[in-house]
Amino acid sequence: MKIFFFCLLLIAVIVLISRIPKRGTKIALYAVLIILAVIMIFPFYMMFAMSTHATSEIYSFPPDLLFGSRTLENFYKMTAAVNFPLSFLNSTIVSLSYTVLVLLFCSMGGYAFAVYDFPGRRQLFSLLLVTMMIPWTAGIIPWFMLMSKFGWVNSFKSLIIPGCANAFGIYWMRQYCSKNVSRSLMEAARIDGCSEWTIFFRIIAPVIQPAYASLGIMQFVNVWNDFMQPLLMLRDPDKMTLPLLLKTMVSDRGTDIGTLMFTSSCAVLPLLIVFLFASKYFLSGLTAGAVKE
């Protein structure tokens, strides 16, 4: 109840500020944005800060919110407890191979739908759109059995191959190609005697590089962070991806918090840095897929 009143008070203050003539609205809007930005960043900050503390320091009241000095200690404890580099490598192998295949198949498919007027194009494309709307949950059990029949349980193939030519990627690439692929360039190449394969792989593929960047980042992030599929598929400790490694550390109640926070920081940081630098590609790609024109 008290929390509720506190929130009401906060809103009242912001509304009051917005009533101040001239600059009031602007200040109030910025206040809202900044408060939310702090809420978004704070958990990350807490994780990084805790990864520099020993567990005994974290388990204290009031909590220490500044950075500590036990980073190296946590690092040694992590290397003793788990094989972080191996999991990192596993995650990298899975995510990279998946992304490369997605880019290849989806750009091929999207390009074909965008530029060739082949018989059955409209029907096939509608079918593709329909498959996007079917929730994959429906087939989860037979899907799992199929994997074990193929002998893909405990293999990265189960995470890489099933989704590597996905409908979202093809739809997304088609949107991009129909706007950005120049027909006259294709015609010119044809007159020069290029085969259709050469036209795509040698001439068109370099032109649609921004699309590769956007779709690539989106798909990479999804696989890198995926938890449920690896949990179902990878039983062997040597095959664990990073989210699985973290989960194992949580469920072993012996793991101390400082080490756990240090490990999750190491798992999260690389992708976060990539995102901060490439957020333009990521966000523009995402909205291009969602906002149809």
Place this chain on the structure above:
Amino acid sequence: MNNNSHGFLYTIKKYKVAYAYIAPFYVLFAIFGLYPIVAGFYLGFFRWNGLTGRRFIGIANYISLFTDKLFLKALGNTFFIGIIAHIPILLGGLALAYILNSKLIKGKNIFKTIYFMPMVTSAVAITIIFQNFFGYNYGFLNYLLSFLGIEKINWLGGDGSRIKIAVIVMFAWKWIGWNMVIYLAGMQAISSDIYEAATIDGANNWRMFFSITIPMLKPIIIFTVIQSTIGMFNLFTEPFVLTNSSWTGGANNGGLTLMMYLLNKAPQGGTSYGYASACAYVITLMIILISFFVNTAAKEKD
């Protein structure tokens, strides 16, 4: 006729490259999408442990599903979490996007990037942080509340009823940025002429928001609602890790979701493959029904 079919074959041949380019999707979809979905429907009518003795039992799986208290609990939890969490992500996402779309604000991209950070972070890592944040003895939330004179609250334990609150907070924290980014893109696509005309007619900001922005954004809002509804039914990682990898959702099944219930029947906890298939179909049906309902409800208002 003969000539015609010759012509047809000729066109197929002419476009063989195009068919080759789109073939991977249809092949993979047939194997890993279509087959499991059809087989799942079929399996739902059998009792099967995955190895031997598959036995047809009609709709018995569906009947026992809806008489299982644990399933109903999971269903209730999932809906509770989903419905409550949609309030902040819809209203908050719209409000944030509207603020960011305002001409008064600079540094839009910085805010956008910050709000989107949770979406690119591993759900397991996020849950680990929040597990600490909601901790009983040394959690930061309880520390904050102590300033308001509130006694320590056992968020993740106790009778289990507050696990859902923690999950809602995480769900909202994660999805608000995604909704905001998409709404903002939609708002930027609305021509500024409409707003200018409305300003000349004397409409204020609130009026413009409800009479121009919201109606123009309707298709996009529907899209995000359907996406986050699917997200809600697939909710698994957060409550699972939050309750220390408990397949039953912690104390009193307070954090048990539909997905967790399903995976615990098969293939993770048990081997009730037929039963789990029926459960998967019920979940799917609910997703489809809700999407349909959201779509028609939005269209009726036009």
